[in-house]
Amino acid sequence: MSCKVGIPRALLYYKYFPMWKAFLEKLGAEIIVSENTNQKLILQGASLVVSDTCLPVKVFIGHVLSLSDKCDKLLIPVVRSTSEKVYNCSRFLALPDLARAVVPGVPPILEIEFDYSRGKSYLYRQIYSLGKNFTINPFKIKAAALYAWETHQRYHEITAQQHLTRLEAIDLIHNGKSITIxxxxxxxxxxxxxxxxxxxxxxxxxxxxxxxxxxxxxxxxxxxxxxxxxxxxxxxxxxxxxxxxxxxxxxxxxxxxxxxxxxxxxxxxxxxxxxxxxxxxxxxxxxxxxxxxxxxxxxxxxxxxxxxxxxxxxxxxxxxxxxxxxxxxxxxxx
Amino acid sequence: MRITFPHIGNAYIAVKAMLDPLGVDYVVPPKCNKRTLSLATKYSPEGVCIPFKLNLGNMIEAVELGADHILNVTGHGTCRMGYYFKVQEQILRDMGYDVTMMLTGLSEHKLRGFLNLLRSVSNNAPWSKIISSFTFGIAKMTALDDMEILANNMRAFEIKKGTITPIYRKSLRAIDDASDYRALKDAVKEYGEEMSGVEVIPDYKPLKILVVGEIYVVLDPFANMDVEMELGKLGVVTKRSLYLSRWVKKGLFFNPMGIDQWRDVHKAAMPYLKRDIGGDGWETVGEKVISTGHYDGMVHLAPFTCMPEGTAQCIMPSTKEDLPVLAIYCDEQTSKAGMITRLEAFTDMIAMKKAGCLSQ
CATH class of the missing domain: 3.40.50.11900 (Rossmann fold)
Known part of the structure; x- marks a missing residue:
């Protein structure tokens, strides 16, 4: 039986979803994306964190909550940095810990940390440790990672070239939906x-x-x-x-x-x-x-x-x- | 060229000590006051945190006094602090002030960058002079922190309330006036003895509260509304792990050498927060874990909308270690009366808990 991996439809989803999906599906996981954001979900998320937390994080927590009984594992990557001396906002770095701390009954969290300043070998180790949850074959993990990277590049290319919004591009990549110009x-x-x-x-x-x-x-x-x-x-x-x-x-x-x-x-x-x-x-x-x-x-x-x-x-x-x-x-x- | 620098707590005394021997023309902005705050809130973006606003207020008031160069530290990291200068510069420009920011990145240029900055403001003074004035500044910083530690320790014990604070204020002035190491040592000794000699309540067992949080609001009595003094008045001993001298030594000496002074704190935070989230968020969580059992309570100070401290505050209730925490957000709307009421309620609660009056 394939492992069900939940991906919250919030925060980094919009930037990296095609990449994550390509990687995990190549490794045989089943992807479950949380439902579209709705007011109930926002309020549930907001009730779990302190009030001066920013709205996107509240939304994120709402999505995690809605996924918590639907999947075996949750994917919450930490993107610290993707170019030199440019770091991500503090809130992004604590997402897995935050989800564990405030969401009751949260499934095991798959963490992966992207940190440019720690070099390639760290990135490879992180990718491998994520892939290890699905297969023991390192070559398979490598192939999946390369495929994911290609998908990510394609995603960026088509958004810029065809003047699509993120959502339209995600639709195009995954459903092959033709976009009316x-x-x-x-x-x-x-x-x-x-x-x-x-x-x-x-x-x-x-x-x-x-x-x-x-x-x-x-x-x-x-x-x-x-x-x-x-x-x-x-x-x-x-x-x-x-x-x-x-x-x-x-x-x-x-x-x-x-x-x-x-x-x-x-x-x-x-x-x-x-x-x-x-x-x-x-x-x-x-x-x-x-x-x-x-x-x-x-x-x-x-x-x-x-x-x-x-x-x-x-x-x-x-x-x-x-x-x-x-x-x-x-x-x-x- | 007239130099200025924003306030953070009593740091201006140390910075003055560094600039004085170098013959720099500088102006210390007026200590943070109501006007600083209202200027700051008027010209700052609304959602930005209180350290940014007060820094900007200081800058405006200093520029009004003729300053045109602003010394500041920046950094790379996740917290807003490293980017303050860019926005502040824009705001000052838009207000019609022509200022130049003189910056050094603490995390990238480290000690060398700081000394180079001193050299550039001093019109290329000899290195020996720069290093001697820098070390004297650090010595003053340490002395200031020693005085503060002593005052926060003693305040709870004084029989006549309000004896320690004036002595502490006087000691600050004496440290500020000290022109060499001998005078500094004498001042520390004199006022240290005076504070220790204050009449104390015999056999008094005070509550012990740890003060943690974001560095600016922890260090700056205007931003945190003298929280440590108010706690002292309530008969509570306050301790904290964040002192300016320790922080500066960490940034300039220990971090570059790869020594992590907060190692045990970080280790303690690990089960709940796995990585550095910028600012002082990681330390805040770690301090809670590590000081459970040693303290009766914890006061967590954070600027409103602070990213790392907000996260820390979300995570803290989930720790196994059970230490009462009072979170106080500091911003331009915080009122002192409200804060004192909360402190009183908090100390009452932890005193009751300690005496076993609260049923679990």
Whole structure:
């Protein structure tokens, strides 16, 4: 009987799920992903941790709780660092310990730590120790790891090339669902959204921000659509050239994206951040200052478990109205 | 060029001792006060932690006094602290102040980086002078911590409440004024004896409380609303493992040599938290585990939205070791009266627990 491995649909899921899935399925595990986030799940998660924990971690704990009786093992990797001197937020480093401490009846947790500064051999040992749970054959583990890495690369390529959101790309990779190319209306606005995938793409957490904007006829750009390397015009997901050096692992979604949006002159930037998010509290302020100096309208949305959908809707409408009005006024002046 | 540096507890006395012999033109920002805090909250991003805000407040007040270069330490790691300077610089620029940050990464450049920084502010003074002023600064830092340890120990025992604190304040001034090792030694001796000589309650067995948490709020009496003094007034002896001199020695000397002073603490935390999560979160969990049985309770200080301490606080209730913990979040909304009430309730509870009045 194959081992059922649970993967919470939260936090790093959005960035690495295709990779994890490829690795584990190659080794013969059965993957169970938790249900979509819903309000009940958020509240259950929030009730287990102290109140000033950030929303994404509360959501994460909710997902772990919902998986706890459905699977034999839980996969909670720790991503400390994937490039030199860039570390992940403190909360990510404690996820397995946090889940063990606060979730009652949590199944055994498969931990794996990615740490760039500790070199390749550490990474290989970590991968091997994860694979050992499923097979004793090291060659099989190696093959699975290589396959997983390929999948991960493909996932990144297609998101950037086809301008897909993370969720659309995950769908494309796993279900082969063909994506209808979005029509780009020439008179429509282009809005860049800065924010972490686990806030932005979680429809419950972001209150369907992307869908709402699309329904309003707006072209949206999300951080993962940025090209990895700058193109000849310098339009790229650069390493924070305009703003600052990267400090946190996942902040390219905010600062890198903000930088990209200001350089390609989008019509407006929406920064969406979770309440009590440590890194964002500073990085979003940098993006806001940059947008301000580039004269691009910026709106900051802070979400938490009590955020009302109506409030978000009103603010989005107002923001779009303001941009439209400014644009009409400029046209009249010309 | 006029230099300034943000406050952290009494560290300014040690930094002054380092800069004075080098003939540096510097200005010490006014000690943290209401104005610092309101300036800070006005210009900081709203969700950022209290150390950032107070540091920014210090900088603004120092810049108003003519400072244009700001000394600061940065780092690489998971905590926000290593990135403060970038955002603070932006904010000051946007406010129209032209400032230059003079930085050294404690974790990457270590001791050499710090000494180089001193050299660059002192207009290339000879190394012998830099090293001697640096060691004198460290000596002052140690003296300050000795005084603080003594004061926190003695406060619980004083018969007439409020005798120790003025002596402690005077000792700070004397240490600040000391210009050489002899004067420093004399000051420590004089005020040490004065504090030890205070009339004490005979045969008093006080409660012992460990104070742990994030370094800034533990060290800074303004940020933590004098929590140790208030506990002392309630007749409680407070101890902590985090002192500035110990932390600086760790960062500059022991860590680069690969010596982990907190090794037993980290080992104790292992079953509950397997890795360093930045800041002082790992140590906080370890301290709880290791001091159960030696202390009657623990006060956990954390800035609001602190990532490592928040995690530590989530994990702590799950430990086997049962030590009462009072978590106090420090931010601009914290009120002293509220905190004192909570401290009173907490000490009452642990006193009852110790006396066996609470049924399990």
């Amino acid at each position: 979005k029509e780009t209306k020439n008179d429509g606005l282009t809005i860049g959204i800065a924010g972490h995938p686990y806030v932005l793409h979680d429809e419950q957490v972001s209150h369907n921000l992307i869908k709402r904007l699309k329904a309003a006829g707006v072209n949206i750009l999300t951080p993962e659509m940025a090209p990895e390397a700058p193109d000849s015009n310098g339009n790229g997901h650069t390493q924070f050239a305009g703003l600052a050096k990267n400090y946190w692992e996942s902040e390219e979604d905010v600062v890198g994206a903000g930088d990209w949006y200001t350089r390609i002159k989008v019509d407006g930037i929406i920064g969406i951040m979770a309440f009590a998010c440590g890194p964002d509290s500073m990085m979003m302020s940098l993006v806001q200052r940059q947008a301000h100096s580039a004269n691009i309208p910026f709106m900051s949305l802070t979400v938490e478990e009590h955020t009302a959908e109506a409030g978000i809707v009103t603010r989005i409408e107002a923001f779009l109205d303001m941009i439209h009005r400014a644009r009409r006024r400029n046209e009249q002046c010309v």
